[in-house]
Amino acid sequence: MIYDNQQISLTKEHWFAACSVEDAVINGGVCVKHGNEQIALFYFTRRNEWYATQNLCPHKKQMALSRGMLGSKNEEPKVACPFHKKTFSLVTGQCLSGDECDIKTYPVKVENGTVFIKVDTKEP
Amino acid sequence: MKVVVIGNGMVGQKFCEKLLSKSISNLQLTVFGEETLAAYDRVHLSSYFAGKTVDDLTLQPVKWYEENGIDLRLGDPVQDIDRDKKTVTSFDGLTLTYDYLIFATGSAAFVPPIPGVDKHGVFVYRTIEDLNMIWRHAPVTKTAVVIGGGLLGLEAAKACLDLGIKDTHVIEFAPRLMPRQIDEAGSEILIQKLKDLNITTHTGKNTAAILGNEKISGMIFTDGSILSTDMLIISAGIKPRDELARACGLTVGPRGGIVVNDSMLTSDENIYAIGECALHNSMVYGLVAPGYEMAEVTATRLAGSEKEFPGFDMSTKLKLIGVDVASFGDPFIAGEEAKTIVFRDNHQGIYKRINFSNDGKELLGGVLVGDADAYNMLLQICKNKMALPPDPMDLIIKGKEGKSDAGAGVVALPDDALICSCEGVTKLDICNAVTESGCETVDAIKKCTKAATGCGGCAPMVKDIMVHTMKQQGKMVRNVLCEHFDYSRQELYDLIKMKDLHSFDTVLDELGKGDGCETCRPAISSLIASLWNELIVKKENATSQDTNDRFLANIQKGGTYSVVPRIPGGEITPDKLLVIAQVAKKYNLYTKITGGQRIDMFGAHVSDLPLIWEELIEAGFESGHAYGKALRTVKSCVGSTWCRFGLHDSVSYAIRVEERYRGLRAPHKIKSAVSGCIRECAEAQSKDFGIIATEKGWNLYVCGNGGSKPQHALLLATDLDSDTCIKYIDRFLMFYIKTADPLTRTATWLNKMEGGIDYLRNVVVHDSLGIADELEKEMQTLVDNYQCEWKAAIENPEIRKRFNHFVNAPQEKDPTVQFDTFRGQKKAAEWNKPIAVS
Numbered sequence: 003m004i005y006d007n008q009q010i011s012l013t014k015e016h017w018f019a020a021c022s023v024e025d026a027v028i029n030g031g032v033c034v035k036h037g038n039e040q041i042a043l044f045y046f047t048r049r050n051e052w053y054a055t056q057n058l059c060p061h062k063k064q065m066a067l068s069r070g071m072l073g074s075k076n077e078e079p080k081v082a083c084p085f086h087k088k089t090f091s092l093v094t095g096q097c098l099s100g101d102e103c104d105i106k107t108y109p110v111k112v113e114n115g116t117v118f119i120k121v122d123t124k125e126p
Numbered sequence: 127m128k129v130v131v132i133g134n135g136m137v138g139q140k141f142c143e144k145l146l147s148k149s150i151s152n153l154q155l156t157v158f159g160e161e162t163l164a165a166y167d168r169v170h171l172s173s174y175f176a177g178k179t180v181d182d183l184t185l186q187p188v189k190w191y192e193e194n195g196i197d198l199r200l201g202d203p204v205q206d207i208d209r210d211k212k213t214v215t216s217f218d219g220l221t222l223t224y225d226y227l228i229f230a231t232g233s234a235a236f237v238p239p240i241p242g243v244d245k246h247g248v249f250v251y252r253t254i255e256d257l258n259m260i261w262r263h264a265p266v267t268k269t270a271v272v273i274g275g276g277l278l279g280l281e282a283a284k285a286c287l288d289l290g291i292k293d294t295h296v297i298e299f300a301p302r303l304m305p306r307q308i309d310e311a312g313s314e315i316l317i318q319k320l321k322d323l324n325i326t327t328h329t330g331k332n333t334a335a336i337l338g339n340e341k342i343s344g345m346i347f348t349d350g351s352i353l354s355t356d357m358l359i360i361s362a363g364i365k366p367r368d369e370l371a372r373a374c375g376l377t378v379g380p381r382g383g384i385v386v387n388d389s390m391l392t393s394d395e396n397i398y399a400i401g402e403c404a405l406h407n408s409m410v411y412g413l414v415a416p417g418y419e420m421a422e423v424t425a426t427r428l429a430g431s432e433k434e435f436p437g438f439d440m441s442t443k444l445k446l447i448g449v450d451v452a453s454f455g456d457p458f459i460a461g462e463e464a465k466t467i468v469f470r471d472n473h474q475g476i477y478k479r480i481n482f483s484n485d486g487k488e489l490l491g492g493v494l495v496g497d498a499d500a501y502n503m504l505l506q507i508c509k510n511k512m513a514l515p516p517d518p519m520d521l522i523i524k525g526k527e528g529k530s531d532a533g534a535g536v537v538a539l540p541d542d543a544l545i546c547s548c549e550g551v552t553k554l555d556i557c558n559a560v561t562e563s564g565c566e567t568v569d570a571i572k573k574c575t576k577a578a579t580g581c582g583g584c585a586p587m588v589k590d591i592m593v594h595t596m597k598q599q600g601k602m603v604r605n606v607l608c609e610h611f612d613y614s615r616q617e618l619y620d621l622i623k624m625k626d627l628h629s630f631d632t633v634l635d636e637l638g639k640g641d642g643c644e645t646c647r648p649a650i651s652s653l654i655a656s657l658w659n660e661l662i663v664k665k666e667n668a669t670s671q672d673t674n675d676r677f678l679a680n681i682q683k684g685g686t687y688s689v690v691p692r693i694p695g696g697e698i699t700p701d702k703l704l705v706i707a708q709v710a711k712k713y714n715l716y717t718k719i720t721g722g723q724r725i726d727m728f729g730a731h732v733s734d735l736p737l738i739w740e741e742l743i744e745a746g747f748e749s750g751h752a753y754g755k756a757l758r759t760v761k762s763c764v765g766s767t768w769c770r771f772g773l774h775d776s777v778s779y780a781i782r783v784e785e786r787y788r789g790l791r792a793p794h795k796i797k798s799a800v801s802g803c804i805r806e807c808a809e810a811q812s813k814d815f816g817i818i819a820t821e822k823g824w825n826l827y828v829c830g831n832g833g834s835k836p837q838h839a840l841l842l843a844t845d846l847d848s849d850t851c852i853k854y855i856d857r858f859l860m861f862y863i864k865t866a867d868p869l870t871r872t873a874t875w876l877n878k879m880e881g882g883i884d885y886l887r888n889v890v891v892h893d894s895l896g897i898a899d900e901l902e903k904e905m906q907t908l909v910d911n912y913q914c915e916w917k918a919a920i921e922n923p924e925i926r927k928r929f930n931h932f933v934n935a936p937q938e939k940d941p942t943v944q945f946d947t948f949r950g951q952k953k954a955a956e957w958n959k960p961i962a963v964s
Binding site for chain 1: 572573576609610631634640641642643644646647648665666668669670672676677681683684685928931932933934935938940942943957958
């Protein structure tokens with residue numbers, strides 16, 4: 003396992019190693035700790051795609067999206083919060099349940115069996 | 127693509143909406159309207175007199191057309207069409223070319239050629255302008271007459287009442303009111319209801335002439351009688367507006383109407399006609415729903431796809447002057463072809479008639495006046511040729527146990543019933559979302575009304591109401607799971623079984639499309655569990671379970687979980703109580719006795735769950751499945767071992783029942799109870815299945831529930847011995863599992879079942895479908911395959927690994943979880959509390 007304290011670079015925007023591919027859950031999410039930030043990392047195995055969003059569901063402010071269910075709405079990949087089934091686009095972060103609450107998304111890449119997430123600022 | 131629409135009525139406007147939704151590139155849409163107002167709701171025209179404004183009735187404001195790039199030209203009717211050059215020229219002199227031309231010219235009121243119809247005080251009832259003229263005339267009117275006792279005529283009579291005209295008459299040429307929809311007896315009831323409102327009906331009357339000089343003073347009929355009046359509204363039917371089509375040489379019917387084929391194409395391949403101006407299969411449809419369907423067909427074809435108009439069922443249900451009137455199928459069939467049952471209550475003003483085939487198997491049609499609650503169910507039975515109960519009379523007679531509610535369910539709810547208590551949405555709001563906003567999916571209704579966007583608990587009910595409302599409008603509804611599966615749950619059950627599928631992905635590959643969603647994933651997972659009873663947290667299926675099933679615990683406010691070990695029948699030893707107390711103390715859990723006679727421990731961190739269960743299983747507990755759509759508890763009273771009234775040992779029987787069905791996955795949760803005597807201390811009659819001891823054995827009750835709409839269970843069978851009772855429960859539960867919609871409790875399932883409890887009893891007790899053996903075998907397989915999920919989970923390191931909050935810091939708990947202190951225990955922090963950052 004590779005943890006986030008193994009920094010790759012020191013630039014302002016940077017990729018940090020979140021976990022190994024084996025740690026990810028098939029067609030589901032895991033929660034990644036990045037300093038005080040909680041990031042939901044999704045391995046949409048069915049589509050062979052990786053996504054990352056904030057873990058906080060903005061509806062009732064619950065740290066829950068990583069435990070949410072993946073799906074699609076007209077081809078657009080989405081996650082449903084386990085609390086009240088609010089759904090969010092994994093691509094844009096837009097709330098698809100008709101609410102005005104979008105979530106933050108993060109770029110993800112996989113290299114040599116390690117999953118990297120790109121964040122704005124380096125961990126303090 | 128240049129599209130020109132002639133006519134801005136309800137169907138013309140709906141066509142614009144539908145065409146826009148097809149996202150056709152380079153679309154140039156021009157609409158010519160004769161009236162100066164943008165399309166308005168003609169169906170509810172009468173409400174204009176009851177206080178609604180033009181704005182209320184307007185379907186979309188002029189701004190909407192602008193925003194969507196539609197060139198709307200009101201008050202500028204098309205005058206000329208050149209089909210060779212493909213141009214239209216308007217009254218104002220504008221000439222436009224088109225690729226496709228759409229006639230949505232609607233209809234005009236049919237005015238019979240009676241001498242004197244041009245007199246002052248004679249009106250038709252068609253447009254808001256007509257209504258304005260009637261309104262201006264009303265103050266000088268003491269007596270009003272409406273010619274035409276059909277749907278619109280009665281609406282017009284109602285309008286006269288609303289305008290404060292004391293003396294109103296309805297003249298109908300046929301021997302009865304609403305001759306197309308109802309029969310003589312139904313008409314009599316309706317006439318009586320009108321009389322109570324001071325509306326006098328004259329049937330079998332033919333107007334000879336209208337009397338008066340310039341202004342109407344009365345009418346003379348062919349039988350020589352005379353009626354004095356100051357106002358006449360003619361509502362004797364409609365006449366398709368086909369004069370423009372005629373002028374440019376399109377084929378029209380002998381009695382009017384632009385002839386169209388199943389694609390809504392006229393005799394010119396670039397010209398379509400939709401709505402009341404179209405003549406399809408020698409039929410002009412005077413209802414809005416078929417018109418909308420024609421709009422959909424045309425829009426779809428312009429977008430390059432195939433779609434045909436199959437004709438439309440004219441069954442209708444409406445409220446006329448406060449009276450329910452409905453007719454379906456063939457309302458009049460009689461004689462040698464059919465048998466008829468009639469129910470008539472002159473006192474309450476109720477008339478019901480059903481016609482069915484001579485062999486008593488098929489419902490052919492019927493009429494309902496005064497009480498049309500059974501309409502939806504009857505229409506479904508009729509359309510789908512569903513089996514009739516042994517005594518078809520039961521379909522229309524209320525009051526017998528279990529029958530009055532058959533099929534009613536949501537229909538029986540009053541309009542003001544609060545469906546979504548989170549957002550304060552009533553049944554009427556949801557109905558309106560369907561009828562007025564055109565919502566045809568639960569998602570659309572959520573957007574429109576906000577219903578089911580809070581806790582979501584009302585979603586199944588919202589769907590039922592939506593489905594019922596759509597049926598009322600004559601729209602087709604197919605009960606499919608979601609956008610990924612074109613099958614109902616029941617169909618999927620059979621298909622998954624037949625194809626021997628064991629994971630969500632294989633089911634999706636074989637039977638669905640796309641990537642699944644929060645609706646189909648749990649539903650399919652539940653089906654797979656109900657079919658095979660394999661470990662629910664198997665690797666490939668784990669993430670398709672609802673979060674509660676995925677973590678084998680109930681997620682609670684704040685993101686912690688609750689833990690409920692099984693305590694069969696509510697019986698527990700002091701030693702086991704001690705274990706629960708020790709575990710709760712060790713992991714700092716809030717404890718509470720549940721309504722199902724067990725103990726719930728709240729506030730467990732996800733990473734503590736396997737540790738907690740390790741200790742509980744060590745002490746002999748097993749999963750209570752409180753997190754699953756599964757059997758929850760079998761509650762019991764103490765029974766004959768201690769109670770001086772007890773007839774049998776209810777605790778032992780409750781334990782036997784609970785251990786038999788533990789872990790059983792179903793469309794929704796299942797609760798049960800066993801009472802040792804008729805005092806019913808275990809409240810068995812409020813459960814999905816409840817058992818009450820009698821002198822001779824057990825009485826079995828089914829399909830009760832508490833919940834948002836409490837309902838008592840109904841007696842299924844009496845004085846059963848213990849084994850037979852189990853046998854019947856096996857059959858009952860399997861039948862429910864195989865046929866219910868997702869997230870449907872047994873009570874709702876029964877409410878929607880045609881034939882109600884009698885039908886269910888026939889299936890379960892009398893084996894009328896010949897499936898009892900199969901049901902019992904299937905249940906036995908599930909019972910044999912039972913294993914404690916938590917035991918399997920803690921013994922498997924791969925599964926245990928999933929119970930960490932952070933994948934990259936497995937030893938850390940979620941630092942944002944917060945508790946408050948409350949009466950000496952902890953409680954979850956309130957919703958939306960700001961996240962504390964350490």
